[in-house]
Each structure stands twice: as structure tokens, then as C-alpha cells.
Amino acid sequence: MPSALAETLAVLLLIATLGCAIVRPRGLPEAVVAVPAAALLLVLGVLPLGQAGTETRSLAPTIGFLAAVLVLANLCERYGLFEAAGSWMATGSRGRPVSLLALVFTAASVVTAVLSLDATVVLLTPVVFATVARLRLRAKPHVYACTHLANSASLLLPVSNLTNLLAFSASGLSFARFGATMALPWLAAIGVEWLVLRRFFAGDLVGHGETRDLRPLPVPVFAAIVVALTLVGFFVTSAFNVSPAFAALGGALLLAVPALVRRRTSIGDVAKSIDIPFLAFVLALGLVVKAISIHGLGSVVTHVVPGGAGLGSLLLIAVVAAVLANVINNLPAALLLLPAVSGAGAGPVLAVLIGVNTGPNLTYVGSLATLLWRRVLIRRGEELPIGEFLRLGALTVPPVLIATTVALWISLRLVG
Amino acid sequence: MAPMHIVVWVVEGTWQGCVDAAVQNFPADSRFTLLHVTPSDVTEAADAASIGLFGRGFPGRKPNRRFDDIADDEASSLLAAAADRLGHPDVEMLSWRGRVEREVVRAVAGGVDVLVVARDGDRSRLGPRSLGHATRFIVDHAPCAVMLVWPDETPGIDSIPPPKHGPKPPHPPHHHHEDR
Numbered sequence: 249m250p251s252a253l254a255e256t257l258a259v260l261l262l263i264a265t266l267g268c269a270i271v272r273p274r275g276l277p278e279a280v281v282a283v284p285a286a287a288l289l290l291v292l293g294v295l296p297l298g299q300a301g302t303e304t305r306s307l308a309p310t311i312g313f314l315a316a317v318l319v320l321a322n323l324c325e326r327y328g329l330f331e332a333a334g335s336w337m338a339t340g341s342r343g344r345p346v347s348l349l350a351l352v353f354t355a356a357s358v359v360t361a362v363l364s365l366d367a368t369v370v371l372l373t374p375v376v377f378a379t380v381a382r383l384r385l386r387a388k389p390h391v392y393a394c395t396h397l398a399n400s401a402s403l404l405l406p407v408s409n410l411t412n413l414l415a416f417s418a419s420g421l422s423f424a425r426f427g428a429t430m431a432l433p434w435l436a437a438i439g440v441e442w443l444v445l446r447r448f449f450a451g452d453l454v455g456h457g458e459t460r461d462l463r464p465l466p467v468p469v470f471a472a473i474v475v476a477l478t479l480v481g482f483f484v485t486s487a488f489n490v491s492p493a494f495a496a497l498g499g500a501l502l503l504a505v506p507a508l509v510r511r512r513t514s515i516g517d518v519a520k521s522i523d524i525p526f527l528a529f530v531l532a533l534g535l536v537v538k539a540i541s542i543h544g545l546g547s548v549v550t551h552v553v554p555g556g557a558g559l560g561s562l563l564l565i566a567v568v569a570a571v572l573a574n575v576i577n578n579l580p581a582a583l584l585l586l587p588a589v590s591g592a593g594a595g596p597v598l599a600v601l602i603g604v605n606t607g608p609n610l611t612y613v614g615s616l617a618t619l620l621w622r623r624v625l626i627r628r629g630e631e632l633p634i635g636e637f638l639r640l641g642a643l644t645v646p647p648v649l650i651a652t653t654v655a656l657w658i659s660l661r662l663v664g
Numbered sequence: 665m666a667p668m669h670i671v672v673w674v675v676e677g678t679w680q681g682c683v684d685a686a687v688q689n690f691p692a693d694s695r696f697t698l699l700h701v702t703p704s705d706v707t708e709a710a711d712a713a714s715i716g717l718f719g720r721g722f723p724g725r726k727p728n729r730r731f732d733d734i735a736d737d738e739a740s741s742l743l744a745a746a747a748d749r750l751g752h753p754d755v756e757m758l759s760w761r762g763r764v765e766r767e768v769v770r771a772v773a774g775g776v777d778v779l780v781v782a783r784d785g786d787r788s789r790l791g792p793r794s795l796g797h798a799t800r801f802i803v804d805h806a807p808c809a810v811m812l813v814w815p816d817e818t819p820g821i822d823s824i825p826p827p828k829h830g831p832k833p834p835h836p837p838h839h840h841h842e843d844r
Contacts, residue, residue, distance in 0.1 A: 345677065369713045377710055377731055381738035384745075386676045387706050395713040451784035451796020455677025455815070577716070612709050614716025622712065633705040633763050636797065 254294040255543035261285040262536050266576060269529070270618045277525035282532035295539040303538045307531055309491050310413045314530070315522045316496035317407050320478065321367035322521035323503040326513045327471035333359075334375040335465035338383055343457030345385050349446070352376055352390045356397040357438050361404040362479055368398040383457030389449035392640060396441055400606045400648050404434040407482065407496065410530070411582040411604050418590040419597040423486030428663045429598060429656070436655035437606060440648045448640055474502045530579070537583040549588040557595035559657045565589065565596050566653045569603025570610075570645065577615040578604040595660050602652045609648070610641040668694040668777040673768050673802070674746045675700070678782035681815030683749045686780050689811065697756040697776075698746045700739045701767040707731040735761075765801035776808045782815040789823035 268281035341348035402409035406416035481495030589596035784796035
């Protein structure tokens with residue numbers, strides 16, 4: 249097949265894949281279009297089997313790692329770790345809204361870093377919402393903090409974000425060095441978010457929460473210890489050149505066995521939290537993007553994206569990545585950009601990460617395409633009530649991008 | 665003369681001050697309405713954040729409670745507490761959902777005499793920015809008289825920082841008496 253035709257076909261299939269993932273017709277899983285699309289590219293020879301094999305081998309450990317982290321986070325919820333965090337935030341704040349916001353920042357940043365942004369969005373945010381309601385305070389600053397930090401505080405560790413796992417394998421860094429390099433950017437992102445949100449929501453951080461009926465929940469000590477051990481395990485395994493995915497697997501097993509014995513969870517629940525269709529979607533999406541890359545777009549991307557590790561190049565890379573993430577969602581953006589910069593060393597790879605992770609705060613659903621679709625879904629005559637969220641995104645994303653990239657540049661000099 | 669119709673905007677953090685001001689300032693035979701509006705953008709942002717995860721929102725997980733349900737429960741318990749504090753035998757309670765500032769203005773559009781709202785933000789000093797986004801819009805647009813109260817003790821006049829430029833005031837400021 250001529251390369252131009254192959255490229256066109258692959259791009260059309262990528263659009264179909266992403267379109268299906270956004271629209272989710274009849275609630276079908278994303279894999280329904282992604283897997284046949286990847287298969288078609290293989291059958292037609294657009295994606296040679298050898299290339300597909302290489303891509304699969306490089307993605308498989310990442311996908312396994314993701315599955316283990318998802319299981320771990322789900323089990324933590326079953327042990328009541330998130331409920332306990334909610335209780336800790338309520339009592340620790342003593343009902344003062346600014347103190348509560350500080351504790352929400354702490355919890356969201358730590359949960360995102362250690363258990364991934366998925367855990368913050370799906371497991372922590374509802375707890376924060378319920379906690380604020382119980383205190384009878386205004387929910388807006390605290391809920392918006394969670395959704396923002398799920399993205400911008402997902403820079404620290406390879407496990408914090410699926411895009412990080414992809415970059416982790418592309419960067420060739422050890423777990424510890426990844427964390428050490430990203431610590432400063434992570435703190436910079438959280439600091440800028442704090443300054444902007446604290447001021448933006450000054451009017452809503454008002455009053456005194458009703459703490460009379462609060463009873464502090466006991467901390468699920470076992471689950472907390474296992475999470476801490478898993479965290480240590482990430483660094484230890486990586487130091488011995490073993491995939492840190494095994495640490496996540498170990499932690500998940502340690503939590504799963506007693507929970508299954510005591511019927512706190514079921515095999516079905518654990519299996520569901522592995523989310524096989526989604527893992528298939530990631531692999532298929534990776535293959536489709538690979539096909540696009542090898543038929544020309546890869547070299548275009550390589551030309552557009554600078555490869556240097558100077559501050560200017562890093563900023564440019566981060567901005568390009570942020571823009572792309574907002575157009576097509578951050579996962580395909582990372583898949584497309586990472587191969588183009590992986591030859592240039594850790595700096596450009598991590599700059600891509602800054603862009604694709606912090607950029608999506610411009611929209612609240614991950615990309616403009618998704619936002620437009622959500623607008624279509626809203627009944628005629630109603631508007632999507634998100635003007636304030638978009639304003640907040642416009643106020644935070646540019647300074648976060650700049651601050652984190654400068655922090656990365658400093659960090660690379662100190663650590664790298 | 666027909667009894668006055670007073671609408672009290674009940675909002676988390678400042679509602680007590682509004683209810684107290686309504687009790688103190690209006691005749692007991694007034695018609696009181698307590699209005700709470702759940703901001704739809706908060707539940708939308710919380711609900712939709714998982715969409716950006718491309719569906720990897722722990723499938724098969726049924727959330728213990730939907731955001732809307734939590735918000736509804738909180739609104740009704742808050743309104744009940746406000747009615748309790750108002751201590752009036754006949755009080756109307758409205759629990760709405762939407763863009764807060766628009767809904768509050770809509771609620772006072774016909775036949776309402778006074779809307780009671782509170783200042784927001786830091787209450788240890790007078791201004792600046794004692795009106796949050798929603799309150800500013802409401803004060804600006806409400807088609808009725810608006811009573812703007814300090815939710816609890818009013819800060820002293822000396823909590824206003826002196827002007828950065830220009831001459832100092834000729835007289836020391838008098839002690840300020842707040843008349844609500």
C-alpha cells in the first residue's frame with residue numbers, strides 16, 4: 249500500500265477510535281472500535297507484524313503496571329482508606345474552610361502521586377464532596393481542587409498517571425531518579441494551584457464548618473501499611489532492575505487475600521477493577537498511533553518538536569504537548585509525542601509529560617473534542633454550567649506550565 | 665398593608681447571619697422564603713472529571729452515592745436548620761439547582777420586597793472583595809431591595825488599610841456604629 253494511503257487510513261482509524269472513546273455509543277467500551285482498528289491495520293500490512301510485536305512488548309509491562317495500580321487503589325477504597333481520609337480532613341480542619349482546603353490539597357496530591365489520578369477522580373473526590381457537605385461548607389473550592397490536582401499533581405511518580413508510565417519506559421530513568429527529577433516540578437505545580445485557587449475562591453472559603461457530630465473514623469492501619477510498603481517497593485524493585493509493576497502486584501495481593509477471606513471484596517470485584525477492555529484499548533490505541541508514526545507523521549512530529557534540553561526547548565515541548573492534549577486527549581498525545589523525543593534524553597520526555605498532564609485542566613473533561621461532545625449531549629436551550637471552571641483553567645494552566653517546566657530545568661541540573 | 669415578602673438566600677458558611685438579620689429586621693407577620701441553590705457546575709465538574717480518564721473509571725463500580733443525591737440531602741438539611749433558626753410558623757422553603765446567581769435573581773423577580781444576602785470571604789476586616797462571584801452578580805442584578813449583612817460580628821472601621829497614596833485623613837476615624 250502506498251505510504252500516503254496507509255497514513256490516511258491509519259489517521260482515519262485513529263479518529264474513529266478516539267471518536268468512539270469520546271462518544272461511547274450505547275455505553276460500549278472504548279475497545280470496541282480500537283481493537284478492530286488495530287487488527288485491520290495489521291491485516292492490511294499498514295502496521296508490519298514486527299513493529300506491532302515491538303510496540304506490544306514495550307507497552308505490555310506498562311499495561312500490567314496500570315492494572316496492578318488500579319486493583320490496589322480499588323482495594324484501598326474497600327478497606328475504607330478514603331473514608332478515613334475524609335474523616336481526617338473534616339476533624340483536622342476543625343471546620344475552618346482554608347484549613348480544609350489545605351488538607352484536601354494534601355490528600356489529593358498524595359493520593360494522585362501514589363495511587364494515580366484515577367484514584368483521586370473516582371475514589372477521593374466523592375469523599376471530599378460528602379465531607380464538605382457534612383461540614384456544611386461550600387463545596388466548590390474543594391471539588392475543583394480535587395479535579396485540578398488529579399492532573400497537575402500527577403507529575404511525581406511513574407504510577408501517578410498512565411502517561412507517566414508510558415514516559416517512564418521511554419525515558420529509561422529508574423523509579424527513584426524519575427521521582428527525584430519530578431519532585432520539584434510536582435511541588436511547583438501544587439504551589440501555583442494553591443496560590444491561584446486560594447485567591448480565586450477567596451469568597452467561597454467562608455464560615456465555620458459544623459463539627460459537632462463528627463466522629464473520627466479509625467484509620468485502616470493494614471491498608472495504610474501495605475500502601476507505604478508498596479511505595480518503598482517501587483524504589484527497591486527499580487533499584488534492582490526489576491519492574492516496579494511487581495511491587496504494585498505484591499501490594500495488590502497483600503490487600504486482596506485478607507479482603508477476599510473476610511468477604512470485604514469478591515473475585516468479581518477485583519477482576520472488574522483490572523478493567524481488561526480498557527487495557528485492550530490502550531494497547532490497540534498504541535498500535536494505531538504506531539502505524540501513524542511509521543508512515544510519516546512520526547518524522548513530522550520529530551521536526552516540529554525540538555529535541556534540546558535548554559529551557560526554551562523544554563518550554564516549547566511542554567506547550568506543544570499541552571495543546572495537543574487539549575485537542576485529542578492526553579493519552580494519544582503522549583503516545584504520539586513520546587517516541588519523537590525519547591531519543592533526546594530525559595528532559596524532553598519529562599517536558600512532554602508536563603504538557604500532557606497539566607494541560608488538560610484547560611477543559612474539565614480531558615479534551616476540547618470531549619467537551620464539545622458533552623455540549624451536544626446537554627439538552628437544547630441549556631448551557632453547560634462550567635464558565636467558572638474554564639476561567640479557572642485559563643488562570644492556572646499557563647503559570648503551572650511555566651513554573652513546572654522551569655522547575656524541571658533546575659531539577660535536571662541538580663539531579664540529572 | 666400587605667405583609668412584606670422577604671427572601672433569605674441560604675448559603676453554606678454565611679446562612680446564620682442572614683436568618684438572624686431577617687428575624688431582627690422585619691415584622692413577624694412578614695412572609696419568609698428560605699432559598700437554597702445547589703451549584704450545578706460543582707456536580708458537573710465532579711461527575712465529568714472521570715470522562716477525561718477515557719472510561720477507566722473503575723468500571724462496574726457503583727458509586728456509593730451520586731453527587732446529586734449528596735447535594736440534595738445537604739440542601740434539605742441546611743434548609744431545615746435555617747427554618748429552625750428562623751423560628752417562624754409559616755415559612756416557605758425552596759431548594760433549587762442551577763447557576764446560583766441566576767437562580768437567586770430569578771427567585772426574587774416577582775413581588776419580593778427584600779432579598780437578604782451575606783458578604784463572603786475573609787470576615788476579619790472590612791473589604792476588599794467581601795462579595796464573591798455569585799453575591800456580586802446578585803447584588804448587581806436583583807430586581808428588589810437587597811439587604812447585605814455581615815454574617816457575624818462586623819469588623820471595625822480601622823480594619824480598612826490606609827490609602828497607599830495621597831494625604832492622611834484630617835481627623836482620626838470616629839468609632840463606627842453598624843446599624844443593621
